[in-house]
Amino acid sequence: MECPVKLFDVDDDSGKLVLQEAALQEVLLADDVRDAPVIPVSVTGPFRKGKSSLLNVLLRFLRAGGGDGNEGGDGGDGAWLDADDATSPGFPCRGGRHPVTRGIDIWPQPLPVTLASGQPAFVLLLDSQGAFDAESTQHESVTVRALVGLLSAVQVVHVSRQLQADDLAQLRLCAEYGRLIAAAAGRPARLQRLVMLVRDWAFPDDAPYGHDGGRQVLEHWLRGDGADAADDEGDLAATVERLECFLLPRPDLAAIAGAEAGDDVGQPAVEFRTQLCRLMPWLVGPAQAEPRQLEGQSLTGADLAALCRQLAAAADAPPPPESAGDALAEEARRRAEEAALRTYRARLEETAGLSLYEAAMLRALPESGPSVSDEALLAGHDAGVRSALEHYEAGHDPREEAAAAAAAAAALQHAQAHYERQMAPAAGREEPVVLQAHAGAADAARALAGDSQDLTHCL
Template sequence: MKPNAKSYTLLKNCSNNDNKVNGAPDEAHQPYPGTPCPIPVLKVSDERRFELDIDALEAILLRDSIRDKPLVVVSIAGDFRKGKSFMLNFFLRYLQSSCGTTDDWLGSTDTSMKGFAWRGGAKLVTTGILMWSEPFVIKLDDGQEVAIVLMDTQGAFDSEYTFSDSATVFALSTMTSSIQVFNLMHNLQEDNLQMLQFFAEYGRLALESTGDIPFQKLMFLIRDWSFPYDHPYGQSGGDMFLEEKLAIKEKQPIELQRIRQNIRAYFSDIGCYLMPYPGREVAINKDFDGRVADIDSEFVDYLKTFVPLMLDPKNVVVKEIGGRQVTGKDLLEYFKVYYNVLKSGTLPEPSSMLEATAEANNLAAVLTAKDAYLATMEAICGKGEKCMSPTNLLKFNEKLRADAIKQFDEIKKFGGREFSTAYKNKLMADLDQTFDTIASLNAIKFSEYNKRLCF
């Protein structure tokens, strides 16, 4: 089958991977449309400006299999060269094995690691934001089908990018994900908590606006934890450690107290996991290619616990904004509006991000209502020779139009009634314009139908 324009976008982006790093395609496995691979959705231009690749996002998020499905968006963020992409490839293995339905989801211990590009050393590998081209559709315990989307992010605080650049990537990642893994080395420092301050102020405004906690799951992943005698490796030790770190003390400066209060208030689920050192082979062998056999067994044991903790169907978190589940087509709108606010390279006021959320939220409601209208219209007078008398079509449109407007009104939205009025007017104008096109085509088909009856 000939690939469409979206497929060519994926082909082009997959082919742009750097073949010199681990996980990237090699000459023996050249990508072609349909081959899963990491796709840059937030790129870095030659002028060091971030650019959103809308075509790439559409190719992933608007595919039929997930366009209207709720999403679980898993992102990993943190300082550069701390093993984020390396860890994300274990997420891939788990999902590719049908969410660990077999005990050996890690696969062969003697197989090199493929997926998101990674390598040892001090040089930056990932830039911008990458999204795995093929979301994973799973079924939750309640029978609902959702799609898991994996995102890899540029490491923060390297020598080539500014603090604002790092904050922009971190902000876009956190705003669009339902599970944010904050990957840190050795410890959780105060400056790591400071990175979350922007979201705390946004969270306050969002909570006041909707009554819903704005952010969902935040997992601090501490790599190469060196103090297992104080707090043991794994989730239990991590949660005890996090309780100590987020404890509010009487003599703490007010600013530090407020950060801790806000993190707890505006994320619905906060956790911490302590990972051991993966071993000398991983850390210092420049030829290490990700084979599990070369990783310390203790690290592998805790890896087998951590990955299901994030991705097992009973543990995943569906992305919600304003109390409403986010679908593939919705997430596309959120990416667009958040990028427009963040693209200046400086962090905006939290109120601007709130307005952007309200805009995307209302646009998503317009799309949902319009899609329902179009689906029914398509069924009665769409493809082929389907048609009806213009009088009946007009009556049918009146009902469908009213249903679409009612559906828009019933969707929970950011911004309040006054803010939504402009989007409701847009929906009505779109419906009227769409009907004019449908009515014209229907009139032609109906005329042809009557001509055939005369012969």
């Protein structure tokens, strides 16, 4: 009876992932696979949400010839869903509160497919432990998901009901940690194709089932409310070559009961069955199948084995994932600071030929009489600072208030010091000298506000 083999196991004492060389020899370096293009397909996500069950559906589809197009472009009539797999049930599934899979498993029999070019290739199915469960450390969960993403041609992220903000946060954290591992291994870090699969989609009136509705949900998820939405979209575009989404309906209660009893498919409702038949060729059919690519080259089984060894050796090189999370928080703080500097600089831009700062000061100067006070001279500067702080406070994370206040105070102190140094020689002089000194002070303020690197250094 076939069953998955362990590709990466977790050491119970250290919690580190350990590559299983025997799996490389058995699967990736087999005679018919080592020189053939390979398409690793993985499923990741929270534990006890049906990842292994989905892999078993993929397994049935590919065994029925779906990877060669024999089931049709829409997965055929779904007869393959009813195939008798008694001799090889697939990836283990069972109910209960304890996870089944730990580390990363690989199906021992590569599954043949035909690429759009007509070239033969093999799909490799990868199962991984549930992310962020009660029995795994954060280091374990993030490292597993990061490694799976770096190995996969298609990574399916399995979520329930709808896309949430924490799904995006976890995706960014794991992608960032994967980037650190890849950098330590000297390999490219971009994920090839990442599919957000929303199981039990609860709002078909808002977005229809399938990949068309998934596209709508994904766009809203990336471009929705929030000050960092555009930055999040840019971060993912730099990390993932192809980001997609597919919406699956909820199976009927009989299917849910069957899954809890250990049956991985059960008898799904008609709509659920229809969408499964559309999902499978959309993931691995001839029109979609593409081998894992690195630096423009399709990886063979031997190439993927070498990549596994390189990533396994590099997995302990980066700092723990908690540090990657700190790096993401620091990046968010940096973006907010730069936005504040842009707003501050905008307040000093030319208005009718004069900067706002300079215009405010000149309005305070009498046509004749004694020089203006320091308070009046600093009024425009203070307005710029207030505007920048208001902009910052509207968009930054509340947890960063102390750091933001300290940064703003340091920036104000630095700018005032520049001004005072420029104005000191004019003390007690007549008004023309004051005006000349002010012009120098205004130039210094503009230079200070215009050079964000210099200001950031001074902070």
